[in-house]
Amino acid sequence: MQTVSRRWPLVGICVMASTLFFGLGLACAQDTPRPAPGVLSADTAAAVAALADSLRDLQAQIQTLYSQLDELRAEQSRSSVEVSELRRELDAAKAQLSLRSLAPGEPPFSPSGELTAKEAPPSSSLAAAPQPIASEQASPDRVSQLEENLQLTEAKLGDQYQTKIESGSKYRVRLSGLVLLNMFENRGLADNMDVPQVALPRGLLDSSGSFGGTLRQSQIGLEVFGPDIEGAHTSANVKFDFAGGFPYQPNGVAEGLVRLRIGTVRIDWKNTSIVAGQDTLFFAPLAPTSLASVSYPPLSYAGNLWAWTPQVRIEHRVTLSEDSSIQLQGGILDGLSGDYPSQDATNYGRYPSWGEMSSQPAYAARVAWSHSLFGQDLIVGAGGYYDRQFWGLGRNVDAWASTVDLTVPLGKYLGLTGAFYRGRAVNGLGGGIGQGVLINGSFVDPNTAVRGLNSMGGWAQLKIKPTTRFEINAALGIDNPFASDIRKYGGSQSYLGPWLSRNVSPFVNFIYQVRSNVLFSLEYRRLQTYTLDSTANSANHVNASVGYIF
Numbered sequence: 001m002q003t004v005s006r007r008w009p010l011v012g013i014c015v016m017a018s019t020l021f022f023g024l025g026l027a028c029a030q031d032t033p034r035p036a037p038g039v040l041s042a043d044t045a046a047a048v049a050a051l052a053d054s055l056r057d058l059q060a061q062i063q064t065l066y067s068q069l070d071e072l073r074a075e076q077s078r079s080s081v082e083v084s085e086l087r088r089e090l091d092a093a094k095a096q097l098s099l100r101s102l103a104p105g106e107p108p109f110s111p112s113g114e115l116t117a118k119e120a121p122p123s124s125s126l127a128a129a130p131q132p133i134a135s136e137q138a139s140p141d142r143v144s145q146l147e148e149n150l151q152l153t154e155a156k157l158g159d160q161y162q163t164k165i166e167s168g169s170k171y172r173v174r175l176s177g178l179v180l181l182n183m184f185e186n187r188g189l190a191d192n193m194d195v196p197q198v199a200l201p202r203g204l205l206d207s208s209g210s211f212g213g214t215l216r217q218s219q220i221g222l223e224v225f226g227p228d229i230e231g232a233h234t235s236a237n238v239k240f241d242f243a244g245g246f247p248y249q250p251n252g253v254a255e256g257l258v259r260l261r262i263g264t265v266r267i268d269w270k271n272t273s274i275v276a277g278q279d280t281l282f283f284a285p286l287a288p289t290s291l292a293s294v295s296y297p298p299l300s301y302a303g304n305l306w307a308w309t310p311q312v313r314i315e316h317r318v319t320l321s322e323d324s325s326i327q328l329q330g331g332i333l334d335g336l337s338g339d340y341p342s343q344d345a346t347n348y349g350r351y352p353s354w355g356e357m358s359s360q361p362a363y364a365a366r367v368a369w370s371h372s373l374f375g376q377d378l379i380v381g382a383g384g385y386y387d388r389q390f391w392g393l394g395r396n397v398d399a400w401a402s403t404v405d406l407t408v409p410l411g412k413y414l415g416l417t418g419a420f421y422r423g424r425a426v427n428g429l430g431g432g433i434g435q436g437v438l439i440n441g442s443f444v445d446p447n448t449a450v451r452g453l454n455s456m457g458g459w460a461q462l463k464i465k466p467t468t469r470f471e472i473n474a475a476l477g478i479d480n481p482f483a484s485d486i487r488k489y490g491g492s493q494s495y496l497g498p499w500l501s502r503n504v505s506p507f508v509n510f511i512y513q514v515r516s517n518v519l520f521s522l523e524y525r526r527l528q529t530y531t532l533d534s535t536a537n538s539a540n541h542v543n544a545s546v547g548y549i550f
Helices: 001-033 041-099 125-126 138-158 485-488
Strands: 172-187 209-214 220-227 232-239 259-268 272-279 311-319 324-333 362-372 375-388 396-409 414-424 435-439 450-452 453-462 470-480 492-494 502-514 516-529 536-548
Touching: 220 516, 362 396, 396 450, 435 485, 470 485, 485 502
Parallel strands: none
Antiparallel strands: 172 209, 172 220, 172 536, 220 232, 232 259, 259 272, 272 311, 311 324, 324 362, 362 375, 375 396, 396 414, 414 453, 435 450, 435 492, 453 470, 470 502, 502 516, 516 536
């Protein structure tokens, strides 16, 4: 009874509120004029139009959600297939480790990470009783290598269930890089203490040697895997190092500034690719192997052409047979001529270089033939480059280069690589020991001639790799500007010094890969730089490196 009595006040309040609300509505209805039959009021028409717009927006959003859902389903399907494959590899590897002993001298995994045909157990053997390992002791190195591969496989499996880097889009982003410590000692004087390229004469205040260390050759890279467009895979990458100079402060030499190396966008079909961005010289694609010289390619200014240049190129691959193919490349590049940036009051302005003032891009092309040999690729390539430079007062210089590159396997443990060039005014590509043109008088005199310096050079490297973890590289590079041109037309315009007629640089290094991401290296390099009609300046460089790849 008490419960019923307590409900009556609540019911009364509700009845009174309903009566008041109904009365107010009736009064408003009487005050508002009724529209003519079949005619909507202005307020009603506006409300209907707003409702229709909202419905259209909602329909568009629903269509967008449906398309995104389809993409997510497709991506989930691909991830499921990858997870299944990785699980099968992991199960097979675990079965190998637990059921079989390893015979010394036989690799448990192929270079692709899969079990070799000789090591892969048949399905019936996995169900058989395991044999005791005590009868044959496994090699500790083999077991360590197998454990490492198992860890890598498990890490790949874990990648399918987590996002390591959050992206502004739904597409996958991968972070990579190299932490590299270089400790070095020099005997003699060079243009660069940590990455020497040219030997210089020693002055009165210069010491006979130097010692130091640096981490400025470390690198950071990002790679993005985008959507498929018209049957083509899209991707992009960007890479930085810390060799962009030094801050002007105490001990600034240990605090390298960030520098952009490359950054490209790729669109890859089955046989054709379009690449746009800043990249290496595609018509001179090879470089020697070294951990002592990473901020600049090894043997720079000693026969190895190089530059990181904005460019757009097209690549096409033609299959000739099961073992042979041809690659065709062509594109346009920013016509860089090796000039220092102009320094204005704000340090932010950009003025055209001599190559850019010609009002046209540089042009380049390359053709390469590859053939399978000893289970590796034998590659022979030939390329060409042309750039028009404008030096004011109607003076034009045609810069050009022809290149040849070789990759020759010499067996299971040996390989030979090399590249050669012949060109003119190619200091923008690191040729001519940084010398491009010759000027025989005052630059502002209209009668002064500006001529391109002819040069030629190249390098070759022999790689000895007795094991998958250890390699020896021996290389020699030579850059040879024509002394006859320098003697006839006078001094050159160079950022490494005038009157340089030859630069010779041999090196040998030893690289040991402790694990897949830990590297140790020791390198010896000698520099011999000749000036016109004079003796050579020499320097010796010893470099010990520790690297960690991530």
